Amino acid sequence: MKVTFLGTGTSQGIPIIGSTHPVCLSKNPKDKRLRVSVMVEWEGLNILIDCGPDFRMQMLANNFARLDAILFTHEHNDHVAGLDDIRPFFFRQGNIPIYAHERVLNALKKRFDYIFVTENKYPGAPGVNEHIVTDNDFEIEGKHITPVSYLHNQLQVYGYRMGGFAYLTDI
Ligand SMILES: [Zn+2]
Numbered sequence: 001m002k003v004t005f006l007g008t009g010t011s012q013g014i015p016i017i018g019s020t021h022p023v024c025l026s027k028n029p030k031d032k033r034l035r036v037s038v039m040v041e042w043e044g045l046n047i048l049i050d051c052g053p054d055f056r057m058q059m060l061a062n063n064f065a066r067l068d069a070i071l072f073t074h075e076h077n078d079h080v081a082g083l084d085d086i087r088p089f090f091f092r093q094g095n096i097p098i099y100a101h102e103r104v105l106n107a108l109k110k111r112f113d114y115i116f117v118t119e120n121k122y123p124g125a126p127g128v129n130e131h132i133v134t135d136n137d138f139e140i141e142g143k144h145i146t147p148v149s150y151l152h153n154q155l156q157v158y159g160y161r162m163g164g165f166a167y168l169t170d171i
């Protein structure tokens with residue numbers, strides 16, 4: 001298993017636009033932090049956790065050409081805003097499987113209604129296959145995944161355990 005931390009920044013990213021804070025003005029590459037997301041390469045599967053506004057640049061920077069599933073932790077914008085940019089993967093592979101709490105899927109349907117419509121879909125729009133995550137373990141192509149539920153302030157969030165790796169964000 002190979003885990004790539006694509007982003008570890010706050011919801012605005014680091015640096016923050018226009019900020020004169022020393023961290024934001026820093027030349028240290030460790031102070032350039034994209035919005036949070038992780039790619040788990042697991043025996044031939046590329047499993048992405050969260051798909052935020054920096055998704056496109058994160059895919060380009062790491063030369064990912066295939067996407068087998070997206071696991072969403074929660075519906076905050078910095079974790080979901082990149083969903084439209086799955087289009088290149090969709091054009092090559094077809095519908096991309098997405099996994100999330102039912103509440104999160106409903107939030108995605110509000111923001112990206114055109115992705116989820118079944119009739120008169122715009123030809124350039126991407127497609128997804130929805131999978132509802134509950135507190136029960138589930139499998140993606142034979143790979144066992146354990147959801148871990150916890151609170152991010154008042155909001156329920158899922159972390160995910162895959163083999164010896166577990167990822168819990170915003171906790
Ligand atoms: Zn959050």
Ligand SMILES: [Zn+2]
Binds near residue numbers: 036079
């Ligand atoms: Zn967050």
